[in-house]
Amino acid sequence: SQQGEEDPQALSIQEGENATMNCSYKTSINNLQWYRQNSGRGLVHLILIRSNEREKHSGRLRVTLDTSKKSSSLLITASRAADTASYFCAPLTQGGSEKLVFGKGTKLTVNP
């Protein structure tokens, strides 16, 4: 298993703007997952991108994956105050143990 490193650690934007968060990892992956955590709650799965995919969309979310750079990005378009949360990436190591390891996340604040 391996831990993803999210960047930046914190991001503050105005409602309506786009938010981009990045994730880097170290070894080959099977898939990479993004999760959101609202304050005082558990994590919620947002989107999973497989190693053979380069881009995936879900509503206002767009995830890209560059396996050559071992990085992924999460773009939230037209952000809303309700998007305020911490966002975590979790790379699943190819052929490795099954557990998902989470980093410290990106804390996103969307100001109304």
Next chain:
Amino acid sequence: GAGVSQSPSNKVTEKGKDVELRCDPISGHTALYWYRQSLGQGLEFLIYFQGNSAPDKSGLPSDRFSAERTGGSVSTLTIQRTQQEDSAVYLCASSLDGTGRPPLHFGNGTRLTVT
């Protein structure tokens, strides 16, 4: 139930006492995970169950921590002789299988405060 349920939601205990934290996973989910999250930090993996077996206990911080799962369902995390550094939110998650490929479904956690 619709989601992963954890109880209690909050627990305050005195240093040196034992505590038990409970997790009810989603029905039919064979894999169950425990994580710990200290204030402002990421999630620290503790232990993973596949059915009633724990193939990976590597994250348990000390022998004061133990966990069991019965009937392939409910899991209990026990912390003996609690210390102040055990204060954290303990999160449980379940998934359809243990491959890591299906997403994890998390409960809202138990906030443990050791005074």
